[in-house]
Amino acid sequence: MYVGGCLCGAVRYEITGAVSNPCFCHCASCRRATGAPTVPWGTFARDAMRLTRGRLTEYRSSPQVWRGFCARCGTSLTYRHEARAAEIDVTLATLDDPTRLAPLMHVWVKDRLPWVSIGDSLPQLPAGTIAT
């Protein structure tokens, strides 16, 4: 089980089950949504994630994409793509213990900022694994 939440504590979640495709996303949309140059994500079964406190506010950032965040403090928490309705992506840095799940690849590297240098040997995909 994984537990996590937003900065202010108004939204808390727990996840049971395994992660897939943990990655750093360098896309311009994640960048703008979070204010960070790259964002670590993990994909879980949608029904494996459950809110234990508060609720997500969602913003439609692309025609099929809903980004979930805390309306009080703004922490980015989730990403849902309608083409992958059975899954949900969670920002791995919002886990209470983020050391438990490490990204295994970089995606959308074609959007990488020139002042971000990738210093690991993980695979680098020019675009996404499935969809934006």
Ligand SMILES: [Zn+2]
């Ligand atoms: Zn919050």
Ligand SMILES: [Zn+2]
């Ligand atoms: Zn992204």
